[in-house]
Amino acid sequence: QKEVEQNSGPLSVPEGAIASLNCTYSDRGSQSFFWYRQYSGKSPELIMFIYSNGDKEDGRFTAQLNKASQYVSLLIRDSQPSDSATYLCAEGEGAQKLVFGQGTRLTINP
Amino acid sequence: DAGVIQSPRHEVTEMGQEVTLRCKPISGHDYLFWYRQTMMRGLELLIYFNNNVPIDDSGMPEDRFSAKMPNASFSTLKIQPSEPRDSAVYFCASSFGVSGELFFGEGSRLTVL
Numbered sequence: 001q002k003e004v005e006q007n008s009g010p011l012s013v014p015e016g017a018i019a020s021l022n023c024t025y026s027d028r029g030s031q032s033f034f035w036y037r038q039y040s041g042k043s044p045e046l047i048m049f050i051y052s053n054g055d056k057e058d059g060r061f062t063a064q065l066n067k068a069s070q071y072v073s074l075l076i077r078d079s080q081p082s083d084s085a086t087y088l089c090a091e092g093e094g095a096q097k098l099v100f101g102q103g104t105r106l107t108i109n110p
Numbered sequence: 111d112a113g114v115i116q117s118p119r120h121e122v123t124e125m126g127q128e129v130t131l132r133c134k135p136i137s138g139h140d141y142l143f144w145y146r147q148t149m150m151r152g153l154e155l156l157i158y159f160n161n162n163v164p165i166d167d168s169g170m171p172e173d174r175f176s177a178k179m180p181n182a183s184f185s186t187l188k189i190q191p192s193e194p195r196d197s198a199v200y201f202c203a204s205s206f207g208v209s210g211e212l213f214f215g216e217g218s219r220l221t222v223l
Contacts, residue, residue, distance in 0.1 A: 034210050043201060043214035044153070088153065096141070096208060097166060100153040 002027045006089050006101035015110050019076040023089030023101055026070070033065055033072045034098065036088040044088055048074065079108045114215035116202050122221045128190040131218045133202030134183055143212060144177055144187050145201040153201070159185065192222045 003026040013019040025033075032051055036044040050056045050063040050072070062075040072091075076083055086105045092098035115134040123129055135142050143158040157167040159179045167177070174193070179185040189196055199219050203212040 032210055036212075043216055044212075045214070046211045049210050092210065093208070096158065097155060098210070098212065099155070102152040 002030070002091065002099045004089055004091055004099050004101035006104045008102055009105040010107055011104055012107045012109060013079050015079055015081060015108055017079055019079045019083065019106055019108070021074040021087050021104050021106065023072045024070055025072065025091045027091065028070060030091045032092055034090040034092070035063060035074045036090060038086045038088060038103065081108045081110055084108045114202055114204050114213050116215035116218050118218055119216065120219045122223065123192055124223050125193055126191040128188065129192045129220060131187040131200050133185045133215060135185070135202070135204030136213055137183065139204035139206045141205045142179060142185050143203040145203060146198045147201060148198045156187070194222045196220060197222050
């Protein structure tokens with residue numbers, strides 16, 4: 001049974017600071033990792049995916065993958081109040097059978 | 111494109127009643143997924159289809175749950191009989207290929223009294 005673990009938070013970060021979200025996964029053979037953002041009362045939306053060890057940057061977002069440690073993280077630079085949401089980490093075989101973590105609730109304080 | 115369309119948005123029913131949730135995926139997408147989200151268990155995959163064929167239903171809780179996809183533009187998730195523990199938000203999502211980018215509908219919030 002694949003498992004994805006996240007700290008449920010809440011994580012509180014001042015506006016303009018870096019928010020760091022972390023995720024660990026149980027299946028050493030996992031290849032694909034995804035970060036979804038879910039605003040309160042809304043549906044999840046994909047913000048980043050990463051397949052290879054190392055960093056992947058997209059605007060203010062950086063995903064980091066360390067397969068040896070079975071660890072995925074998401075960094076949000078210059079945090080904005082609009083970044084306040086629950087962030088869901090997921091692993092899977094492409095689009096198939098994504099296994100989601102419980103999510104980390106992030107609050108950006110103005 | 112209108113995105114993934116789900117109905118109803120909210121459903122309140124009594125224990126023992128039949129519940130049918132509906133989903134229209136994004137046109138051209140070949141994968142369709144049904145997820146359930148609760149505070150306790152998070153987002154769980156119930157079943158997914160590829161080209162209208164059910165591929166994996168191992169997440170379906172029990173025989174009270176069934177899902178169909180009669181054509182590429184429509185899917186249903188049925189619960190019969192419903193129980194209070196089925197109360198959750200049910201999301202339908204679709205994707206094209208195996209990109210990992212799921213497009214979620216707005217969800218159907220089910221409350222079973």
